[in-house]
Amino acid sequence: xxxxxxxxxxxxxxxxxxxxxxxxxxxxxxxxxxxxxxxxxxxxxxxxxxxxxxxxxxxxxxxxxxxxxxxxxxxxxxxxxxxxxxxxxxxxxxxxxxxxxxxxxxxxxxxxxxxxxxxxxxxxxxxxxxxxxxxxxxxxxxxxxxxxxxxxxxxxxxxxxxxxxxxxxxxxxxxxxxxxxxxxxxxxxxxxxxxxxxxxxxxxxxxxxxxxxxxxxxxxxxxxxxxxxxxxxxxxxxxxxxxxxxxxxxxxxxxxxxxxxxxxxxxxxxxxxxxxxxxxxxx
Amino acid sequence: xxxxxxxxxxxxxxxxxxxxxxxxxxxxxxx
Numbered sequence: 001x002x003x004x005x006x007x008x009x010x011x012x013x014x015x016x017x018x019x020x021x022x023x024x025x026x027x028x029x030x031x032x033x034x035x036x037x038x039x040x041x042x043x044x045x046x047x048x049x050x051x052x053x054x055x056x057x058x059x060x061x062x063x064x065x066x067x068x069x070x071x072x073x074x075x076x077x078x079x080x081x082x083x084x085x086x087x088x089x090x091x092x093x094x095x096x097x098x099x100x101x102x103x104x105x106x107x108x109x110x111x112x113x114x115x116x117x118x119x120x121x122x123x124x125x126x127x128x129x130x131x132x133x134x135x136x137x138x139x140x141x142x143x144x145x146x147x148x149x150x151x152x153x154x155x156x157x158x159x160x161x162x163x164x165x166x167x168x169x170x171x172x173x174x175x176x177x178x179x180x181x182x183x184x185x186x187x188x189x190x191x192x193x194x195x196x197x198x199x200x201x202x203x204x205x206x207x208x209x210x211x212x213x214x215x216x217x218x219x220x221x222x223x224x225x226x227x228x229x230x231x232x233x234x235x236x237x238x239x240x241x242x243x244x245x246x247x248x249x250x251x252x253x254x255x256x257x258x259x260x261x262x263x264x265x266x267x268x269x270x271x272x273x274x275x276x277x278x279x280x281x282x283x
Numbered sequence: 284x285x286x287x288x289x290x291x292x293x294x295x296x297x298x299x300x301x302x303x304x305x306x307x308x309x310x311x312x313x314x
Contacts, residue, residue, distance in 0.1 A: 015308065022301060030294065041286030045293040052297075088304070095300045099293050106289045205301060212308030 007215065014208035021201035028194035036191075042106035047194050049099040050177070051202035052092045053121075057159050059089030059206060060128065064156035070149040076218060079145060082152055084213035086132055088206050093125040108172055116165040117173040124162050127155045140219075 029047035036043035066074070066082035100118070105111045112118065131152050138144035166175050177187055177195075187195070 011308075015305070018301075018305075022298075026294070030290070035286070042289040042293075044290045048293060048297040091300060091304065095297060098296055102289055102293050102296075106286070205304060209304045209308055212311050216311030 007211070011208065011211050011215075014204055014211060018201065018205040018208045021197065021204050025194070025197050025201045028197050033191050033194040034188075039107055042103055045099050045103040046177075046191075047198040049096060049103060050195060051198035052095040052099060054199055055202040055206045056089045056092035056096060056124075057163070058203065059085045059092060059210075060124075060156050060159050062210065063089065063128075063131070063152045067149040067152035071146060071153065077214070079149075080214045080217035081210065082149070083132075083135055083217050084210045086128055086135070086152065087213065088209050090125065090128045090132060092202070092206070093121065093128070097121060097125065104172075113172055115172045116169040117162065117171050120158065120162040120165045124155075124158050127158060131155060 025047060029044050033044065033047070035041045062085035063082045066078040066085065069078040070082065097118075100121075101111045104113070104118075131148065134148040134151055138148045163176070165171065166173050
């Protein structure tokens with residue numbers, strides 16, 4: 001009970017911190033920080049673009065860690081955390097690409113360029129979209145989960161490629177600002193303050209998302225009325241229906257299809273309607 | 284696009300993504 005209360009407290013605290021820090025970021029990024037001397041107002045997009053990229057890196061690091069834990073026999077929670085972190089990372093990478101594209105159009109005159117940083121970031125996005133698709137296909141099957149976890153662990157190797165692409169190859173993109181090799185970031189203090197507020201706000205938002213979504217991705221999650229998740233429940237019914245229809249085509253269905261579609265699986269029906277992966281294995 | 288128009292587009296997109304994540308967390312509440 002105490003653990004449950006503390007989890008809710010952490011989630012609410014992170015949510016509140018995310019809202020407050022995001023409001024501060026808006027004030028800092030749009031009003032307090034001055035426009036850039038060379039680029040003018042569009043440089044303000046840096047306060048979203050860089051924190052989004054940082055959050056994506058961190059999320060993919062969490063995916064790699066939890067995927068290794070799954071490979072080493074980790075519990076269900078590790079699988080759930082890696083799913084929530086991958087969702088966050090994909091969303092943040094998409095935001096990074098969109099913000100970068102808008103900023104790039106203002107600074108370079110093009111929405112997209114076949115540049116090492118841009119291409120490697122797009123590759124990172126696609127790799128983790130594939131990872132999420134793999135998770136969806138794997139279902140509860142342990143061997144499939146291990147293969148997907150291996151993909152998730154290896155995919156993190158792309159993160160340093162993305163980060164150092166601006167140093168390894170000739171590129172339109174500017175070199176790192178915060179994680180620059182020198183100890184003195186080439187940025188005015190007030191701009192640095194706005195950027196750090198952005199990093200904090202996005203990190204808190206990411207932590208809030210992972211904590212909140214992990215609870216929902218765990219198999220014993222019980223829906224709150226009006227909260228989780230009519231969509232999820234419908235998806236579960238649809239998936240069961242799909243499996244059973246496939247089983248019908250395979251000639252292995254129980255006659256009681258209506259009970260199946262109602263989601264009221266009985267041990268007998270479950271035994272007579274093997275999982276799709278089991279069917280494939282038996283063939 | 285003028286300078287401020289770029290900023291407005293970028294920040295609106297950013298806040299929409301933030302709001303989407305917030306809605307997903309809100310709808311993922313569990314007992």
